[in-house]
Amino acid sequence: MTTAFDPLSLAGVPLNNRVVMLPMTRSRxxxxxxAPTEATAVYYAQRATAGLIVSEGIQPSxxxxxxxxxxGLHSDAQVEAWRRVTDAVHAKDGVIFAQLMHTGRIGHPSLLPDGLISVAPSAVAADTKVFTAEGLQPxxxxxxxxxxxxxxxxxDFVSAARNAIAAGFDGxxxxGANGYLIQQFLSDNANLRTDEWGGTTQGRIRFGVEVAKAVTEAIGAHRVGFRISPGNPFNDIVESDLPGLYGELLTALSPLGLAYVHLMEGPDRELTLQLRKQWQGTFILNPFTHPNPTGLDALGLVEDGTTDAVSFGALFISNPDLPRRLQRGGPFATPDPATFYGGDERGYTDYPTLD
Incomplete structure (x- = not known):
């Protein structure tokens, strides 16, 4: 029986275990x-016992x-700063991928240089608010x-992917999830286009597929993963016919030979099983456990074959040695939500290990 603590070959990259640290924005x-700071390097190196670390979302432009x-990963200074992070992770025998996250319509002009405005498939504002230096803004x-x-x-995605490899990331x-640009193209309410980038299911999936094609051509499919969150309403997303939409998306991505698909699950386990069966490559699952963080029970999803690897979020914030704690059955430190975003080393690099 395969367990979460067995090694896994990720398109030829050996992982020490199947416990994945999923991407989490920390705004530091x-x-x-x-650019990331020295504290960023400490933070990720502390968590290098994960089989795979997927970095926080990094804007490609x-x-x-x-x-x-x-x-970001769109300037020479950012590349140099990220190299210090990847060097620190590799010194601890870790593997780290950079998540490329274009937020699309989720943003605010105050976060951008003068004259720039957020972009999207269609000129439709998201019915939500975002954090800015002046507080929450619509x-x-x-x-x-x-x-x-x-x-x-x-x-821009291609350039950022090349920069990621230059910065030492393994991939x-x-x-394509959580209501950001790629999922905006997939959605019914953010994508009102009638050209080849919208309208039909094939039109809606086209942008994500073309990004994946271009990135794989630039850095190699073995270095590319793709994250999805079918039906996730976060950031004012509406999607219909999830089995059809995401089935077509995976059908289009399959010939590319990607390193993995990373599914952020909703409450529909049947959809997860359908997509798992359809995807022939490595499958990483962040299981639906709302309102609780992903915990010990998720390890069984590797054992029963539901997924090849399982990703954890909040528990990785407060437990830098999470794989070891999971293998022992605990104990687990509770993360402090007040320190999730912004701030200094408190709630970032000061959580202790079992030692």
Whole structure:
């Protein structure tokens, strides 16, 4: 029987176990030009016993930023800063992928240089609020991307992926979930286009598929993962016919030979099982456990074959040695939500290990 503590070959990259640290925004890129700091290197190195670390969301371009103090991968300074992070993780025998996250219409002009406005498939504001330096602000109506701008956005993902490899990351995860740009193209209420980038199911999936194709051509499919969250209403997303939409998406992604698909599960386990059966490559699952964080029970999903690996979020914040604690059955420290976003080392690098 395979367990979560058995090794896994991720498209040829050996992982020490099947416990994955999923991407979590921490808003601590306080360095110049939205670059990670020395504390970032400490934070990820502390968690290097994860079989795979997927970094916090990293914007592939200036306009892709949707929150304060989130890091980028679109400048030389950012590449150099991330190299210190990946070196620290590799020194601890860890594996780390960079999550490329373009937030699309989720953002605010105050977070961007003068004159820039968030972009999206259609000029439809998200019915939600975002964090800014002035507190919560409603999302504004975004600029609808032209076909030429869509192609440029794909090129931005490619450039960021190349920068990730130059910075020492072992690969990248394309963020197609949580109501950000790629899922906005998938959705019924954010994508009102009638051209080849919308309308039909094939049109809606096209942007995500083209991003994946371009990135795999640039850095190799073995270095590329793709994250999805079918039916997740976060950030004002509406999607219909989830089995059809995501079935078509995985059908289109399958020939690319990606390193993995990473599913953030909703309450429909049957959909998870359908997509798991359809996907022939490595499958990583962040199981639906709301309102509780993913915990010990999730390990059984590897044992029964529901997934190849399982990803954990909040418990990795407060338990830097989470795989060891899971293997022992605990104990687990409780994370402090007041320190999740922004701030200093408190709630970031000061959680102790069992030792």
């Amino acid at each position: 890129a306080h360095g110049p030009g939205q 200036v306009v892709g930023q949707g929150y304060p103090s989130t890091p 999302c504004v109506t975004p600029k609808e991307l032209t076909p030429a701008e869509i192609e440029q956005t794909i090129a 990248v995860e394309i963020h």
